[in-house]
Amino acid sequence: PDGFVPPRPEALVxxxxxxxxxxxxRGDASRAGIRDLADWIRRDGAYLRSLGVNALELLPCAExxxxxxxxxxxxxxxxxxxxxxxxxxAAPGDDPAAAFRDLVAACHGAGIALLVDLxxxxxxxxxxxxxxxxxxxxxxxxxxxxxxxxxxxxxxRAESPLxxxxxxxxxxxxxxxxxxxxxxxxxxxxxxxxVLRDVEAExxxxxxxxxxxxxxxxxxxHVGPELxxxxxxxxxxxxxxxxxxxxxxxxxxxxxxxxxxxxGIRPSARLRYLQSHDDxxxxxxxxxxxxxxxxxxxxPDLLRTRLAHLVLLASAGVPMLAAGQDFLHSRRGVAxxxxxxxxxxxxxxxxxxxxxxxxxxxxx
Numbered sequence: 001p002d003g004f005v006p007p008r009p010e011a012l013v014x015x016x017x018x019x020x021x022x023x024x025x026r027g028d029a030s031r032a033g034i035r036d037l038a039d040w041i042r043r044d045g046a047y048l049r050s051l052g053v054n055a056l057e058l059l060p061c062a063e064x065x066x067x068x069x070x071x072x073x074x075x076x077x078x079x080x081x082x083x084x085x086x087x088x089x090a091a092p093g094d095d096p097a098a099a100f101r102d103l104v105a106a107c108h109g110a111g112i113a114l115l116v117d118l119x120x121x122x123x124x125x126x127x128x129x130x131x132x133x134x135x136x137x138x139x140x141x142x143x144x145x146x147x148x149x150x151x152x153x154x155x156x157r158a159e160s161p162l163x164x165x166x167x168x169x170x171x172x173x174x175x176x177x178x179x180x181x182x183x184x185x186x187x188x189x190x191x192x193x194x195v196l197r198d199v200e201a202e203x204x205x206x207x208x209x210x211x212x213x214x215x216x217x218x219x220x221x222h223v224g225p226e227l228x229x230x231x232x233x234x235x236x237x238x239x240x241x242x243x244x245x246x247x248x249x250x251x252x253x254x255x256x257x258x259x260x261x262x263x264g265i266r267p268s269a270r271l272r273y274l275q276s277h278d279d280x281x282x283x284x285x286x287x288x289x290x291x292x293x294x295x296x297x298x299x300p301d302l303l304r305t306r307l308a309h310l311v312l313l314a315s316a317g318v319p320m321l322a323a324g325q326d327f328l329h330s331r332r333g334v335a336x337x338x339x340x341x342x343x344x345x346x347x348x349x350x351x352x353x354x355x356x357x358x359x360x361x362x363x364x
Contacts, residue, residue: 004108005297006181006209007054009233009268009318014115014213016276017323018075019089020063020321026346030071033089034061034099038106045110047351050362051326055211056107057115057184059277061086061100065124065339073341075277076117077186078124082170085178087207097178104179110313113181114172115211120167121190121218122150129156137206149220150187158191169198175207179260182211190219190278193226201230205276213271213318228269233318236270243274243311245284247304262316272312278338281331282308282322292333302328306360313364 008210016176019037025047026040029304041048048056049074060076065082070088087094107114123129129137139147139155146154159165174180188196196214203210216234218226224234242259245251263269283294286308287301294301313319323329324346351358 002108004052004113004181004271005089006113006211009211012055012113012211012233012268012318013053013313014057014318014320015051015323016057016059016270016273018059018277018318018344019133020073021344021346022323024350025348028072028353029345033091033094033116034096034103035083035094038099038103041098041103041106041110041112043214047215048110048112051321052357052362053321054111055113055115055181057117057182057320060117060119060186061089062116062118063087068237073339073344075338077119078254079119079122080124080126080128082118082120083173101179102182111209114179115176115182115184115213117186118170119155119186120170122152122154122187123156123189124152127154127287130154133189134159136257137163148188149218149302155190155220158195160175164195164198165210167195171199172202173207175203182213183214183249184213187218189216189221189223193230194260196227196294197230197234219294224270228263229265233268233271233299235276236317237270239270239272239315239317240279241272241275243308246311247308248285256311260311260315267316269317271320272315272317273322274308274312275322276320276323276342277322277364278336279333280333281329283328283330286332286357293330295330295332297330302357305357309361309364313361319363324350327354 020029020032023032023036062079063081064076065078066072066074085100087096090096090099104114121307137157139157141147149155158167171183212232214232214234216227227234239259246256283297284292286304287294288298331337334343337343
């Protein structure tokens, strides 16, 4: 405990980032880890401070499926353990849990809450729970095969008594033992609304003030409206899909007002965003350049981006920026870059080159 109080949901401004992509702003980040990010935030961290965000949401930092090379680039969405911080992000001989707690302390010292993306809806390989008891821990389809609404090979059976207990214990572990200020649950629809309600109740009783964010869909369905009357904040995919059309003049003003308005029952129920880790970069979605490659944006691209950021940051709800979005980071038209560190690493030269665009976002 250090006296830090996370912002209330209504006051959140979130930055989503991959640890190594973010650290590319200080130079080579191929083997960078949790301690490196903590040191960077303490020594400099000017990018985070300049944006005015008050919460940093890191892509998964729990132990994940990977090869033997510690420099391997991975988003972390194939978890092996829901409790253990990733050894790939720890220096040799370092304690990953101690390193993560140090990162929390560094963020708090900079006035920033630290959120973690937590994957509890499926597991990677080696899948220890599958080896232990596949019929208890995982769902099966009508043919008896493992169901795959996660798109990752299996769906965790969170509705089982011990499945629900594991989900709640994992969330509480990151929020209490490891000190994170909040979680974002990946494909939370697969966990089920009853489990999410139970998790919220336990968090509010044992770790009040923590931030709860959910990705409210999977290939099975969408539970955003059901979560609106809970304390969870849901990613708003409708907003993300509307803005590219609007800035091209393909949507009505009435539609804009509908998208910008918050829910009367709870404005913080929705997290508004233009891009995330697993989608086209914003500038690539709106560019006039061929192939959706926004690395050299056209003048109309810049105007559309300025308008989109104004709408995003003036809308009711919780705004989220993807790291690099403010300075027009491009993935050269590639939609899914999960094995492409060269396309995801943030470029300090780009930040310097389009500083004026980033300054507008910071001012907003």
